Each structure stands twice: as structure tokens, then as C-alpha cells.
Amino acid sequence: MVLPDLGLSVGWLLIVIGAVLLLVEIHSPGFFATVPATVMIFIGILLLLGIDIFNSGWGVVIGVVVAICAAGFTVWMYGRITPNESPTTISRDSLVGKEGLVIKNVDPNTLTGKVMIGTTEWSAHSTGAPIPVGKKVKVVDSEGVHIVVEEVA
Structure with a gap:
């Protein structure tokens, strides 16, 4: 019974760290922390749902697939919300x-x-x-x- 409690603790920890990284990204934009933050949040959610991504063979596969999908979604979404204009410069x-x-x-x-x-x-x-x-x-x-x-x- 110790492992599920550990999974919940690690899950919440990943979600909190991911949220903090998103706040850092909002404060200082530059796509530095967005992908890791999103991946941490999704992996944390998997852990809260009880999916053992550390010891179970299918859990590892699910964790990797979710991490790749979360990263891809973040990159895609970041590209959609980023303006396509070049910065204004004065020569x-x-x-x-x-x-x-x-x-x-x-x-x-x-x-x-x-x-x-x-x-x-x-x-x-x-x-x-x-x-x-x-x-x-x-x-x-x-x-x-x-x-x-x-x-x-």
C-alpha cells in the first residue's frame, strides 16, 4: 500500500512543478519551460489516476506515449498562439x-x-x-x- 501513496505524492508534485514552470513561462516568455511543464502535468495526472508508469510494462508505454503527445500538442499550440509577424526594427x-x-x-x-x-x-x-x-x-x-x-x- 505504500506505492499508491507514493504515486499520488509524486503525481501532485509533478503537477505543482509543472504549474510553477508554466507561471515562469508566462512571466518570461521564450518557450523555455512550456514543454516540460505540460509533460509533467500530464504525467502527474496519470499517476493520480493510478497508472504505474514506473514499474508496469504497459504503464511505461502509456507514460511515454502521453509524454510525446503532450509535448507535440504543446509545440503545436504554441505555434498557433504565437504571432507570425516579425519584430519591428528601426534601421x-x-x-x-x-x-x-x-x-x-x-x-x-x-x-x-x-x-x-x-x-x-x-x-x-x-x-x-x-x-x-x-x-x-x-x-x-x-x-x-x-x-x-x-x-x-
């Missing part, structure tokens, strides 16, 4: 033609100038005269990791 070349605001004086000879375009701060230099803080500028080119701007009249 410096895509900024040409956009307007922004000078937040640190922009000079034609240095890269110490800063321009805010949307919500992103960029290092910049001007095409001609220095541009003071607060002036609107337009991106005319990009060089390396900074942009080239000119004042908007």
Missing part, C-alpha cells in the same frame, strides 16, 4: 526623410549632437551650420551608427 536607413527635434546641439564637425526621432535618441551631425536645441530637423543621410540632419525651415 538608420529607414530614418531618411523623417523629422525630429534637436535635444543636444548638433554640429557639422562632431558626433556629440543628439536628435529625438519619435521615441528614440540618435547621435547626429548637421550638413552645414550648427543647429541649436529645440529646432526641428530632417534626416538626410545616415553614416555608420549616426544620422546626418538639416534644419527644417
Whole structure:
């Protein structure tokens, strides 16, 4: 009679660990813990149902089949709920033609100038005269990791 109690304890332990792993996955998504969590929960349920997946020949087979099915289902479901869109990225070349605001004086000879375009701060230099803080500028080119701007009249 000790083995059924052990199976129940291990079953509940697997379910709890699986649930904790799912909570970790929800907090920090990345498909790190989803498959093991789902497999643990399903194996825990088998143990609670009284299927001896450790000592019985058929129990081992049932455990392996359920684990594979649970993993496959999780991968399939994860693929269905994951958006198919690529993440949005900003390249410096895509900024040409956009307007922004000078937040640190922009000079034609240095890269110490800063321009805010949307919500992103960029290092910049001007095409001609220095541009003071607060002036609107337009991106005319990009060089390396900074942009080239000119004042908007």
C-alpha cells in the first residue's frame, strides 16, 4: 500500500512543478519551460489516476506515449498562439526623410549632437551650420551608427 501513496505524492508534485514552470513561462516568455511543464502535468495526472508508469510494462508505454503527445500538442499550440509577424526594427536607413527635434546641439564637425526621432535618441551631425536645441530637423543621410540632419525651415 505504500506505492499508491507514493504515486499520488509524486503525481501532485509533478503537477505543482509543472504549474510553477508554466507561471515562469508566462512571466518570461521564450518557450523555455512550456514543454516540460505540460509533460509533467500530464504525467502527474496519470499517476493520480493510478497508472504505474514506473514499474508496469504497459504503464511505461502509456507514460511515454502521453509524454510525446503532450509535448507535440504543446509545440503545436504554441505555434498557433504565437504571432507570425516579425519584430519591428528601426534601421538608420529607414530614418531618411523623417523629422525630429534637436535635444543636444548638433554640429557639422562632431558626433556629440543628439536628435529625438519619435521615441528614440540618435547621435547626429548637421550638413552645414550648427543647429541649436529645440529646432526641428530632417534626416538626410545616415553614416555608420549616426544620422546626418538639416534644419527644417
